[in-house]
Amino acid sequence: MANLPDRWRSGRFASPFREFSRYQDRMDRLMNELMGFREEGSPTEFDFSPSCEFSEEEKNYLLKVDLPGVKKENVKVEVDGDRLTIRAERKEEKLDESKEAKKRHLSEISYGSYVRSFTLPQPIDEKKVDAKFEDGVLLVNIPKGEASKAKQISVH
Template sequence: MTHLMPSRGTPVPDLLDWIEGQWPFGDRHPVKVETFHDGDQLVVRCELPGMDPERDIHITVEGTILKISAERTREERDDRHSEFQYGSFVRSLNMPSSADPDNIEADYESGILTVRIPQRESGSSKEIPVARRER
C-alpha cells in the first residue's frame, strides 16, 4: 500500500509495496504516481496513457484508502513486437485522516489522471481525561 508521503529513498522497497507490486521482477508498480499539495488539496497524478477514462479507469474510496484501477486491453492484431503493458492495474493509496472523500474530483488529460483530494480543516487538539480505576 502506498502512503501519500515522500519515499525514504532506500533501495529496498517497503514490504507492502513488494507484495502489491512486481518487485523484484520489474518496475515496482506499472502505474507511476506522483503526489503533492496544491493549497488545501492533496493532488495525485497517475500516468495512464492510451486509456478511455469513462471506460477504463475506476476510482473508489474505502475509509482512508483511495483505490485507482485501470485496464488496458490488447487490440486484436498480429503484432510481432510490443513492449506495452496490457491487463489490469491497481494502486491503493492511504489518504491522510484530514481528507474529505465526499469532495474528491478527478480528470484525465493527455494520458495523465489527476485526482484532487480536498483537506478538511484540522480541528484543534482535544485532551482526553484519564480516570483512576479503583481495585
C-alpha cells in the first residue's frame, strides 16, 4: 500500500499544503473583516491574498508585499495617521475568442482586487514614507516619527 505522500505526488489527492494555504486565506479574510480592516464600499471578500512581511529596524519599519502579476499602476499606498493601507489589483488576461486561440485548461491564479490595512505600533513620519515596486514586490519604507510628549496644560 502506497503511503499518503506518494498518493499526493501521484496527483490522486490535492496537495495538503495547497489546502492549508486556502484555509489561511479564508482565515485572513475573516480576521480582516472582523477586525475592521475592510473599508466602507469595498468588497466583502478579497479575490486574492498576497503574502507580506512587516519588520522593524531601529529608525523605521519595512513592509514587503508579494504582488506577482500586478502592474505598478495598479498598486496604491496610503498613509493616514497610524494606518497604512495597500490596494492592488491583478487583472485577468482576456482570452481571444477566435478558433486558433489558446484554450485554458487549468488556472490556479487568483485575480481581482486586494486591500489590506496595517495599524502601526507608533507614530510615523508620513512625509518620508517611500514605496518602491520592483519585480512584483512592493517595498514600503516607513520612518518612525517622534512620539508625542506629554504637555502641561495650565488651568485658568
